[in-house]
Amino acid sequence: MFCSNCGKEIEEGAVFCKHCGAKAGEVQNQRKPASAGAAAQETSEAPVHQIENGKKSINKEGGRTRKKTGIIAAGIILLAAAAAAGFFAVQRANAAKAFSDKVTAFKNYCEDYQMGDLEADYKTLLEEAEHVVKEKERSAYSDTEGELEQFKEKLQEYTTKLEGYSGKREEYALIKDYPMTDEQKGRYTALLAELEKGFEENSLLSIEQSINNFDAFFKDWESEFRQMIENRKAEAEQAIASDILLEAERQMINAQLDNAGSFWDKGNYNEAMAEYESSASLLDGIKKSADYEIRVEQAEVSSFPEIKLYVTAYDIQSNHSVPVLESSLALKEMVQGSYSDVQVNKVSKLDQKENLNVCLVADVSGSMWEQMPLVQRSMTNFLDCLQYSVGDKAALITFDNLVKVNRDFTGDKNVLTGEINNMYVGNATALYDALYVAVCKASEAEGAKCVIAFTDGYDNVSMTSKDRVIEAARLYGVPVYLIGIGSWTDETSLQSICSSTGGDYWNVSDGSEMQAIYNSIYQKNKEMYLVEYTTSIQDINVPQNLYLSYNDGDAYMRCETEFEPSKLKASEEEYTDLVQDNGMANADVEDEVLRIRGIYNEIVQKRTNGQYMESAVKDGVTMYTENGEVQCIIAKKGVDGVPYARYYYFENGSLIFAYLEAGDSHRLYFNNGRLFRWRYASDAVNFSEADNHDNEDSEEFREWENLALDDIYNYGGVCRV
Structure with missing residues (x-):
């Protein structure tokens, strides 16, 4: 087939000639004839x-x-x-x-x-x-x-x-969230701008150059980032090996390191860094926490599983209270060995909103007789500070050689004032017994609680030890505040009790200084914050292990606390044996008097028959003993300035009967170291006209009791109880 234009041979079926480009047209299958x-x-x-x-x-x-x-x-x-x-x-x-x-x-x-x-x-x-x-x-x-x-x-x-590189913008955009130095951020921003410009201009050369630059930048950053990660990791591991971490923090940092390693292996750098940053942030906070203190003072579980924590927060340098905001407080609870987050239901300051229970403990031993009017005035004035409208209550406990619960917790100011004004001095100083009873009584009250006590001497008759007081106060979460009056107090022991229970100790010269101290203690407790939460542990017998942390950007505080909800309240059996009862039942008085008279007659007969060993205690005072045990002490009239002749009779080393005589006559009957009958006759000759005073709660009744107990303590070395 030949082209009709140029005559050259072309392929069969061709539309255009490949030699001249002309349309093939009509073609001949043989050469042209001669011209x-x-x-x-x-x-x-x-x-x-x-x-x-x-x-x-x-x-x-x-x-x-x-x-x-x-x-x-x-x-x-x-x-x-x-x-x-x-x-x-x-x-x-x-x-x-x-x-x-x-x-x-x-x-x-x-x-x-x-x-x-x-x-x-x-x-x-x-x-x-x-x-x-x-x-x-x-x-x-x-x-x-x-x-x-x-x-x-x-x-x-x-x-x-170009389309294949479009994903690079999103990829490199993620890097902006990576931690960088200011110089790196500047370089990153410039590279990102170059890349964007390349995409705007559709310049493959510019884009590829930017990508190469970005890859080099990322390689350098990754190297520095890896070193930063290693530094963070080393810091966290060093902290774990140290003793600066609380158990909850140790668990958290270990978990963060494990998560970070997993993310890093998968190339999830953001997530890995977030975990390392979390651990670094926690460690930074822990370092800052040296300037602040948050502490759980006590817990209230009367509505279990709803639990109330009473928390104090302070700036250690200034000793000022730090506000606790609900949004900045975190709470973790240990469940089966691991800490997990717990929702905080409410945070509120006690002042003007929540109630406080104050147990007042007053020393009414004999040495307090000069101070008593000042003490009573300070205590009654303190009652004016209580916020009765929000449920504040007070209780009054007095002690000498015995402990008396004068008034249980009440919000009736008039009743409390009356009890304080009716206090009278007694005998020895059973301080530890009184503090133990006060701590136990306070633990029974619902709401925040504290014990405020004062004394002017050493404990000398308590059955309870100082350590038992501290153990109970820490178990029940009751802070004990003590005021020592004068220079004859056991400051070492008092300070130990206060520092071990979250309280404070003061020493004053006299009772007039106590009111300001009472007020400061009250305000300190009113500065506590109530933190409410619902525990996920439904068994009240399972201990609560909590971790609290607070971070408002300025203050960082943290603490751990542990308590067993079922043991936060004392039972009456724990302290009733230390509390003065109401005396011998009237139905038993006469029988006991008859029994004592029988013993008295026997002692008198033996003394008259010369059956006891006789010894002079001092001029005018004679002691009669049998087999080394005192049976009778007689003090002549006028000895030690006492205008009475005094006769004291004992059973098994304990005073059971005293007979004091001058122009008038006093016969005193004792049981277990307590006066239960005071029989008084204004005319010693006509004693048949004497009046009986049984189990009387009066100052005069206690004065005669104290006189007898002091005498036998001084003369015979016999314990007043």
């Missing part, structure tokens, strides 16, 4: 023979015939040439239009793309193609079309690469 001129020449040279009557002759018109034939042939040739020229012109025009259409299509195709780095190549190629269109350079059609197709492929490949 018209040659044909004419051949015709003119052939003789014309005619046979006429069987004879051959030569046509006479032969010359003219040949001439006409040549003219016709020439015309035909010219017409054929003109037709061929027209045909080929159409073919060239069609080829030019087809090429122009392809250039237009190329432009339209490229309009959907931003060229970016290909912009210059695109413009150059388009200018060349448009030049070929304009100049109709048929020979350049094929090559230019190939270049256009190649550019389209290149543009598609370019665009695909």
